[in-house]
Amino acid sequence: MERQRTLFQTWGPTQAPSLPSVLPGIDMTAADVWIYPTNYPVRDYQYSITQTALFNNTLVCLPTGMGKTFIAAVVMYNFYRWYPSGKIVFMAPTKPLVAQQIEACYQVMGIPQQHMAEMTGSTQAADRRQIWRSRRVFFLTPQVMVNDMSREACPATQVKCLVIDEAHKALGNHAYCQVVKELTNYTLQFRILALSATPGSDSKSIQQVISNLLISRIELRSEECPDIQAYSHQRCVEKIVVPLGDKLKAHQAKYLQVLEAFVSRLIRLNVLSRRDFQSLTKYQLVLARDQMRRNPHPHITGLQQGIVEGDFALCISLYHGYELLLQMGLRSLFLFMQGIMDGTKGMTRARNELSRNGDFIELYETMKDMFMGTNGVSAAGVEKPFIYSHPKLKTLEDVVVEHFKSWAGLRDTRVMIFSSFRESVQEIAEMLSCHKPLLRVMTFMGQSSSGKSVKGFTQKEQLEVVKRFRAGGFNTLVSTCVGEEGLDIGEVDLIVCFDAQKSPIRLVQRMGRTGRKRRGRIVVILAEGREERTYNQSQITRKSINKTILGSNKAFHMYPNSPRMVPDGVSPVCHKMYITVGQYQHSEKARRSSKYFFSFLKHS
Template sequence: MSNAANQRTLFQTWGAVVPQNKAGPSKKMSKKARLDAGRLQAALPRLQLQDLSSAKVWIYPTNYPIRQYQLKMSEAALFQNTLVCLPTGLGKTFIAAVVMYNFYRWYPSGKIVFMAPTKPLVAQQIEACYKVMGIPQAHMAELTGSTAAKQRQEVWKTKRVFFLTPQVMVNDLSRDTCPGQQVKCVVIDEAHKALGNHAYCQVIRQLGSQTKQFRILALSATPGETQRSSVQSVISNLLISHIELRSEESPDIQAHSHQRSVEKMVVPLGETLSAYQIRYLQVLEKFMSRLVQHRVMGHKDLRSLSKYQLIIAREQFRKNAPPHIKGPQQGMLEGDFALCISLYHGYELLMQMGLRSLFFYVQGVMDGSREMSRARNELQRTPTFMDLYQEMEVMFIKSADDPRNTFVYSHPKLEKLEEVVLQHFKKWTETVSTRVMIFSSFRESVQEIAAMLNRHTPLIRVMTFMGQASAGKGIKGFTQREQLEVVQRFRQGGFNTLVSTCVGEEGLDIGEVDLIVCFDAQKNPTRLVQRMGRTGRKRQGRIVVILAEGREERTYNQSQSNKRSVHKSIISNHGGFSMYVDSPRMLPDGVNPTLHMMHITCGQFDPGESSSRRSKGRRSSAEGRSSLIHPHNLGWCLCDRSPQY
């Protein structure tokens, strides 16, 4: 029989109802066959399989090039609760779409759920999944918290495939709006977030209290944080029974990813920044010495001390304060701990980001926007600090209004960054258009980098990209609609350089980027892996990590060592992790679907079709917002002062 005939026969069976013989299984069948048929028939109501014939095959699309690792991962995820760890840009969403489509076929009355941590990611993934497998948009819904609960209840009744944030899912399960017993497949994007009491964990717990018959597919660029314990937490919280992990070095990955070179550039602090470091440490010494004198902190080299060590020492002090410390004295030391922790945050900013980021942070303390009145009073009585603060104020505020003043490089890393980006554009623009993405963890640093590079227009056309959260008088974040607009304009070539906080690391399809520059090091290797995944998708990519000499360099080296250790332990027989053993069988005994490859034809995606949000009163995508994020408006706003992640 021809392949076309095979497909016609297959399509004709989909949606057909299994014939019901009122007399039960035929007497002409063998005893074993009659028992098998009876068992399968009895299982249909429990499993909501209205069409047994559809479960005889699982469909894999040929409308995209076939990659063996994607095929293998898709098959594994159909039959076990699976954690898929795959570097960014290598098709995690594709695997999710295949798995969702097959459960959509197998369970005509079941619900399929795709969860992503943010609304922009949700909006992106619904379109991406549609373009892979073509599930009818009339059957899909995008649910958000802005949709009225009563309206969401109606959507849960009428739709079959849902894209939403975990917070919405938690709320709807709590209200019995979501029919938990009908959920058959749950896809969890950015699954490494499933730690502690994260909304992902709450969803799985609540679903598990209503039904055991649902499949879980967890997706992540990395399996967890730097410790084995965090990987185990993800496995336990998401009921994972199987892990499919591929790293950059995996042979079956290398055939589908272009080479990515990673360069580590270590920059000395230089004389100027080293002088400011010494002056700032003198301020720290004053307040740290009181903690040491009262024996609630051991005397340590201030350069090697960390904010985390201070937090641990404070917790110990609260649990077991020395007997000689009483009443008011205890309150004073609590205040000293709080002040030192804040000052050490400023110290990290100084060493990693530079003097400008430090200034805008401490300015939030001094102008009252951070509501730290005790810290402000203490610092105002500290001449060493006030001299330093007033000097920075002249440098970054009073001189900012004078256009004759040149740009102040507040950290030597900025000059190295500028050099790397300029060299890249001068090399590439002679032959082909190119794009660059720069990551920095703090909003003030993002603004500073953008202001520096904006001086090189039109060779470098800069746009910033930040998350939603705003605190006090801090730099205003981008709404999720604005985030999507920035991504779209970057992909379309409206500008060629995107300077981003960590919001640009996860999930959102930024498009092809030739150069990634990381302006800071993170203890968590997950973030670097996600940053790296932004390049090397269609042609060779380059990643440059710019590090300050000393602690930042050591942090980077340690995170890379931890990442290799975690990957090695997983690859070696799941590394002794405790896996979930009760991963449910989602098809009746005796039904073992075989692979059927076929071309899937997808129509044109309509962004408004699947959205359950009200369209009334919406503005157009560009209306009223271009002034907020236009690259020409990257000048320093004097009210934008507090650094945020």
């Protein structure tokens, strides 16, 4: 056991774990053949990747909508055949994804539902123990898997195939990493299939994923690859750069005066060397604070050290507000600052400091006059016109309205809009709702956590919103990052990105929401200056990563030896066959939840 733990942590390019000469549990009559379905059109790239994934621990990177789940279903089915007493596990990071993937995999290969199980944290631990004994194919979140292995409820030695969805999350001590580490304490005889639209935000994070998931092969196809171009529809990407305008620049200048007052205190103490307030970032402040902690200044001791820590925390918060101002506009900045000033964010020191700053109070009172009031109604009861708190909002409105007008009378069309902050999502939805019935708008957000001023959706509610959107109950979905990953949103003709993402992962996932069945359009709306530069750098990084991977796997340190999952001398040959799949039966509990939430949406 201890030897296996050491192997996991220290494997190198010349090391390979010794594997057993016999393979317990394999059905030798089944092992001569692997099955590939013809009930879906046969695509050469899917066939090739599936074959690789059966015989190697593989990281599969395909654009959204190009069939990662299909490949997973075929691989799982063949291990289900080869190992009649083995356990097959599919992990996804959220409950909605788990619920979606169990049905999607069933639709491909038709594994009997009585052999499959969907398990979440809400399933009682005693019930899960029984399910592990009685079922063979499991769909769950990694946290459930970690908990059940720690309780010895999961028969880890029987796990023969482990599928990991959204595999780029396997960094640090993520639950995905914990599952793989714990499994290697029991057995090295299992296949890993990792799935992601993009492998990571940079080479270092990709290497972490490879190491943490014991990956031996990377199968990546970008949209430029000829073998998938025949199956992907053209996506037109437009970048619109919007000037800040005189009004927002005036508020920016006032806010920079506030920043200068607090940042200058750190500069005077020589704990911050950067003097250009306008280009300073939260990340640079965090690095400077970490540097101070590692190498404390001898003249900063005791009480003063606590004051400096407080100034760093305040400046980091202020620069978060600055990003909101430049990317989202005054309303998002106001709501953020309001949370500090009314105490809901619990930042007592920041509130006290800001209350004594005249420039801040003047700016805050100006914003309060602009945005205070409920549902667009002033204190006098007069309906207030919508305030475009950032010039990008007007551009967004024009793009979306023009899209629906141009599609009028042709066929149904849907639009999805992404913005990183909940307050911005609410603001966009309020603006677009003025265009009913042309636009039927719904917001889509993750679960609420403490300190959030805007209520989020439970995971059940998220699934119902997605179903309603696919069915045409509304045609415009305004989403936070929860809409980027995994969930099958359906066919979307226009994607609008209201902010730039530093990580190429998020941009790729957003773009993957269109162009699945017909030509798609992507519009990225950027504020002139910092946000535009962020977007350009993200594009350069994405192309560089794909070039590195496609050029040669030698750029990365791969796991030295995937285990053989069929005996020596056995080389399974492919048998293509039509798989007849029945109707997937949803649980009664899920149907009741759906009926309730559809009623909720009608009245919301």
